[in-house]
Amino acid sequence: VSDSAPIALLLVCGSVRQGSTNAALLNTIADLAPDDVIVVRYDALEQLPHFNPDLDGDSLPPAAAALRATIGASDAVLFSTPEYAGALPGSFKNLLDWSVGGGEIYEMPVGWLNASAGPTGGADAHNSLRIVLRYLSCQIVEDACIKVDVPRKVVSDGLVQSDQVRDQLSGALKALAEAAVTNRKRPS
Ligand SMILES: Cc1cc2nc3c(=O)[nH]c(=O)nc-3n(C[C@H](O)[C@H](O)[C@H](O)COP(=O)(O)O)c2cc1C
Numbered sequence: 001v002s003d004s005a006p007i008a009l010l011l012v013c014g015s016v017r018q019g020s021t022n023a024a025l026l027n028t029i030a031d032l033a034p035d036d037v038i039v040v041r042y043d044a045l046e047q048l049p050h051f052n053p054d055l056d057g058d059s060l061p062p063a064a065a066a067l068r069a070t071i072g073a074s075d076a077v078l079f080s081t082p083e084y085a086g087a088l089p090g091s092f093k094n095l096l097d098w099s100v101g102g103g104e105i106y107e108m109p110v111g112w113l114n115a116s117a118g119p120t121g122g123a124d125a126h127n128s129l130r131i132v133l134r135y136l137s138c139q140i141v142e143d144a145c146i147k148v149d150v151p152r153k154v155v156s157d158g159l160v161q162s163d164q165v166r167d168q169l170s171g172a173l174k175a176l177a178e179a180a181v182t183n184r185k186r187p188s
Contacts, residue, residue: 014081083125111144143175
């Protein structure tokens with residue numbers, strides 16, 4: 001993306017299902033990332049306690065402190081989440097709630113992938129994600145917010161093998177990385 005320091009891109013999956021199509025999209029992003037994009041996978045969704053403002057003080061639960069440190073060490077975040085019963089998965093929304101207090105994600109460039117099948121699949125969850133990310137004051141990178149049709153048959157070895165999907169993912173990755181470079185140059 002540039003000749004400056006590499007971009008740290010955090011990938012967060014809203015599904016903890018074995019064989020998740022959302023995880024496959026993020027695996028494919030990691031596979032496509034150029035050398036100057038260092039990809040970090042967040043893999044501790046299930047370790048986060050239920051968000052409770054009483055716990056959001058000086059002695060944070062270790063998993064919440066680790067989440068905030070991981071976000072703080074990142075230049076951009078890419079989410080990929082399914083929709084459950086017309087909304088974001090509870091465990092994923094819990095992560096977003098823990099992300100509010102520390103402010104690490106404030107003004108950070110973010111994007112999201114939607115692997116849900118069908119023309120309107122996942123729309124309610126992703127509209128909700130947009131609202132939540134506005135509360136978090138993230139910089140939503142529109143070209144990195146994409147709906148991708150991922151039939152399960154195109155997932156193999158945890159990666160999406162479709163050239164068309166891989167092209168879409170490359171575009172989202174490029175847009176997010178460029179926004180991260182621009183954001184880093186912004187005076188703080
Ligand atoms: C309990 C449950 C509820 C679901 N509700 C919705 C829904 O409201 N809208 C939708 O588009 N898909 C819904 N789905 C389908 C999932 O979003 C879909 O299976 C998705 O691929 C799961 O993502 P994953 O492959 O990353 O685990 C639901 C699936 C489950 C198991």
